[in-house]
Amino acid sequence: MSAISAEEIRREFLKSRIGLAGIGILLILVITSIVTVIIIPGDTFKQWNNPSYWISFPKTSAPVWVNLLTFEKIPEHQILDDPIVNSKKSGDISVVNHQFNVNFDYDDFPNDFIYEFTAKYSGSPLLQMSVIRPDGMELDLLSTSLPNSKTTIIHTERIFSTDASIKKNLFLQKEQFGFPIDKMSSEDVIFSNSQLHGVQKGNYIFLVNLYGVQTENEILDSRLIIGGKAFGIMGTDELRRDLAIGLLLGTPLALFIGLAVAIGSVVMGLLYGVYAGFKGKKTDETMMRLNDVIYALPALPFLIILAVTISNSIFMMVGFLMLFGWVGIAKVSRSMALQIKTKGYVEAAQMMGQKNSKIILKHIVPQLLPYAMASIAISVPAAITTEAGLSFLGLGDPTYPTWGQILHDANIYGAAPRGLWWWIAPPGVMIAITGLAFVFIGNALDSIVNPKLKKQ
Amino acid sequence: MGLKKFIGIRLITMFGVLMATLLLTIILVGSNMDIILKQGIGFQVRAEIVENPAIAKSFSSVAEFEAFVQDQIEQRTKAFGLDTPWYSPQRIGGTMYKILILDFGRATFLTSDSGSSDIRDILLEKLPRTILLFTTATLIISVIGIYLGALAGSKAGSKIDRFTSTFAVISSSFPVWWIGMIMIFLFAFVYQIFPARATPSIPPSDPGYIAALLYHMTLPLITLVLIGFGSWAFLVRNFMIGIMQEDFITAKKTMGISQKKIIYSHALKNAAPPILTILALSLSGSLGGAIITEAVFDWPGMGRLYFEAITVMDLPVIIGATYVLTVFFLISVFIADLLYGYFDPRVKTGQ
Numbered sequence: 001m002s003a004i005s006a007e008e009i010r011r012e013f014l015k016s017r018i019g020l021a022g023i024g025i026l027l028i029l030v031i032t033s034i035v036t037v038i039i040i041p042g043d044t045f046k047q048w049n050n051p052s053y054w055i056s057f058p059k060t061s062a063p064v065w066v067n068l069l070t071f072e073k074i075p076e077h078q079i080l081d082d083p084i085v086n087s088k089k090s091g092d093i094s095v096v097n098h099q100f101n102v103n104f105d106y107d108d109f110p111n112d113f114i115y116e117f118t119a120k121y122s123g124s125p126l127l128q129m130s131v132i133r134p135d136g137m138e139l140d141l142l143s144t145s146l147p148n149s150k151t152t153i154i155h156t157e158r159i160f161s162t163d164a165s166i167k168k169n170l171f172l173q174k175e176q177f178g179f180p181i182d183k184m185s186s187e188d189v190i191f192s193n194s195q196l197h198g199v200q201k202g203n204y205i206f207l208v209n210l211y212g213v214q215t216e217n218e219i220l221d222s223r224l225i226i227g228g229k230a231f232g233i234m235g236t237d238e239l240r241r242d243l244a245i246g247l248l249l250g251t252p253l254a255l256f257i258g259l260a261v262a263i264g265s266v267v268m269g270l271l272y273g274v275y276a277g278f279k280g281k282k283t284d285e286t287m288m289r290l291n292d293v294i295y296a297l298p299a300l301p302f303l304i305i306l307a308v309t310i311s312n313s314i315f316m317m318v319g320f321l322m323l324f325g326w327v328g329i330a331k332v333s334r335s336m337a338l339q340i341k342t343k344g345y346v347e348a349a350q351m352m353g354q355k356n357s358k359i360i361l362k363h364i365v366p367q368l369l370p371y372a373m374a375s376i377a378i379s380v381p382a383a384i385t386t387e388a389g390l391s392f393l394g395l396g397d398p399t400y401p402t403w404g405q406i407l408h409d410a411n412i413y414g415a416a417p418r419g420l421w422w423w424i425a426p427p428g429v430m431i432a433i434t435g436l437a438f439v440f441i442g443n444a445l446d447s448i449v450n451p452k453l454k455k456q
Numbered sequence: 457m458g459l460k461k462f463i464g465i466r467l468i469t470m471f472g473v474l475m476a477t478l479l480l481t482i483i484l485v486g487s488n489m490d491i492i493l494k495q496g497i498g499f500q501v502r503a504e505i506v507e508n509p510a511i512a513k514s515f516s517s518v519a520e521f522e523a524f525v526q527d528q529i530e531q532r533t534k535a536f537g538l539d540t541p542w543y544s545p546q547r548i549g550g551t552m553y554k555i556l557i558l559d560f561g562r563a564t565f566l567t568s569d570s571g572s573s574d575i576r577d578i579l580l581e582k583l584p585r586t587i588l589l590f591t592t593a594t595l596i597i598s599v600i601g602i603y604l605g606a607l608a609g610s611k612a613g614s615k616i617d618r619f620t621s622t623f624a625v626i627s628s629s630f631p632v633w634w635i636g637m638i639m640i641f642l643f644a645f646v647y648q649i650f651p652a653r654a655t656p657s658i659p660p661s662d663p664g665y666i667a668a669l670l671y672h673m674t675l676p677l678i679t680l681v682l683i684g685f686g687s688w689a690f691l692v693r694n695f696m697i698g699i700m701q702e703d704f705i706t707a708k709k710t711m712g713i714s715q716k717k718i719i720y721s722h723a724l725k726n727a728a729p730p731i732l733t734i735l736a737l738s739l740s741g742s743l744g745g746a747i748i749t750e751a752v753f754d755w756p757g758m759g760r761l762y763f764e765a766i767t768v769m770d771l772p773v774i775i776g777a778t779y780v781l782t783v784f785f786l787i788s789v790f791i792a793d794l795l796y797g798y799f800d801p802r803v804k805t806g807q
Binding site: 037083225236289292296297300301302304306308309310381385388392393394395396406407410411414416417419421424425427428431432435436439449 | 480
């Protein structure tokens with residue numbers, strides 16, 4: 001084994017096209033991770049499993065760019081929180097009016113609609129909701145009074161399209177439609193043509209009026225959500241979570257898991273192997289027998305048992321993966337240490353009475369560094385896929401949205417048989433791309449460090 | 457002589473590993489298992505009393521009744537040997553001995569298809585299915601892999617060689633179970649050719665069960681082959697490239713023996729030892745990897761059993777299945793070692 005200087009490795013590496021491709025992908029992933037950590041508030045991390053955080057997002061909706069590829073435009077999810085506000089007062093009666101303009105230009109009905117508001121009032125004001133459709137028809141949706149209160153209070157409420165009184169109100173206006181509406185959901189009626197059941201495209205105006213008698217009322221916060229079937233760049237999952245955020249958060253996690261496990265196990269294996277090789281004799285024999293035992297343990301069943309019985313926190317998982325990762329590297333570095341041990345300068349250092357630890361760290365380990373670098377790069381993909389596999393089985397850390405975790409949820413909700421491709425494909429592709437980056441770098445390094453492979 | 461000693465050492469190591477695995481498993485699940493077993497005894501005693509009202513009537517006070525229940529629970533706990541902690545040497549020794557003679561006990565929740573909760577029955581039912589799927593897959597993979605690898609290796613740098621290498625690197629980057637999900641999406645949702653769930657819906661007693669099982673097996677099998685043959689071909693290619701540069705091949709070429717004959721009879725014969733070793737190893741490796749793949753396809757084998765046992769924390773099943781998986785793993789490692797030893801002249805001559 002000949003020593004290669006760092007400069008030589010760098011020069012050779014820059015010549016390798018695969019290696020550079022790997023570095024390129026890795027750079028993109030690292031930049032993505034940094035951007036993710038900066039732009040996505042740390043809060044979102046903790047909110048991943050909090051259903052109420054995602055409530056205003058749609059369920060299992062496709063990415064919006066799907067509309068660019070198909071003729072039938074599926075409705076996009078619209079969250080409107082900037083209404084036109086008017087308030088009037090005549091005599092005792094005051095009216096606050098919020099107006100939402102919805103441009104609906106799709107070939108399918110929306111999933112639902114939700115009106116969310118926070119009002120500050122006293123007494124028992126009346127809330128009225130109506131819609132003016134593109135064909136000019138005006139439909140009354142709801143008139144309800146807010147809970148009575150003697151003092152001024154702040155009240156938050158969500159009105160869903162499934163609300164029974166909206167249905168009843170629509171049913172009372174059934175003669176405006178040329179088809180029976182009693183079995184249809186509210187949104188299918190509101191967004192339909194009046195004579196034949198089908199989507200009516202155009203501008204809808206949703207009006208919300210809050211009437212108060214002798215009091216001043218205010219709507220502090222007002223939001224209309226038209227539940228669509230398409231949302232965001234990557235779509236959403238069954239729990240309404242934005243998959244783009246999940247995928248982004250998964251990037252730094254995957255890099256952390258992969259690199260931590262790879263570096264940890266290579267360092268452990270290297271020191272173990274070098275020590276055994278350097279000491280030789282009985283020590284070597286015992287250490288290598290232990291190595292054999294761990295080598296022969298079936299890793300996956302054990303990882304599963306460890307995750308179930310001890311802990312499934314992401315940091316413990318990294319530790320468990322290290323426990324099974326160092327064995328092969330220990331074997332190789334031992335045999336390398338055996339060779340280096342016989343070199344003149346090591347024997348000289350020994351004769352001069354240098355401490356063993358110093359000889360190992362100063363003279364042997366540096367020689368193995370190029371090999372260690374290649375091993376680290378090569379071990380990363382296995383670490384990432386194994387963690388993803390464990391998460392996929394539901395043994396991962398549920399608090400962190402790793403790619404495996406996303407795929408686990410996808411599998412639980414039957415995403416594949418239901419055809420929710422945007423939930424399945426991207427996490428797997430990300431796992432593969434990350435793995436490939438390290439495989440490329442590892443192969444390039446390996447062919448420099450291992451002259452035998454260079455010939456091919 | 458050398459070979460015998462070699463086998464001896466390997467056998468001893470193997471047994472050591474088996475014991476270590478068993479011990480580790482028991483240590484890891486032992487404390488939980490005790491709690492579950494004790495709860496089970498409590499339930500059992502109370503259930504018996506509910507079934508037989510005469511027992512409850514024979515007591516005059518609640519305290520007396522409670523004392524009787526406690527006494528019953530303690531008696532049974534002792535009978536099962538649960539009064540000593542799980543880490544006492546006798547109990548660990550006892551459990552290990554029982555498992556060694558393949559007495560795995562009874563499952564807490566899971567049963568076999570025929571309804572038996574004897575773990576041995578469950579394992580005997582699931583094991584053949586896993587072997588059926590994964591051994592078939594490995595054999596198909598190795599045939600395609602050897603053929604493609606030999607072809608690619610004999611024409612290093614050609615189109616087919618580059619295709620094989622690229623395919624190997626890319627296919628091994630994707631997790632098998634993810635490809636499985638994609639395959640289910642493609643062939644069970646988009647083109648409805650195969651069922652999404654690999655468990656046949658008809659009972660095993662039905663005469664058409666085997667056919668149904670084979671039909672349900674197709675999708676997982678295609679997936680395993682698709683993802684597996686690339687890396688095989690790549691390995692074989694690398695051996696072949698080394699061998700094709702040897703002098704005896706060049707000599708054969710100058711003698712005018714056809715290229716095809718050189719590749720498939722002379723070169724491949726020399727590449728056989730490492731290939732056989734890898735075959736033995738990958739047969740065992742496929743059993744371990746089955747856990748996730750079977751979970752995806754819902755294939756009713758060992759892997760899914762393991763997965764189910766974990767989800768409901770059926771610890772006796774976990775111990776039994778780990779043991780069987782380890783035994784299979786060790787046997788194939790041993791065979792691989794033997795093959796390696798047989799082909800490696802240094803081991804043979806005892807140097």
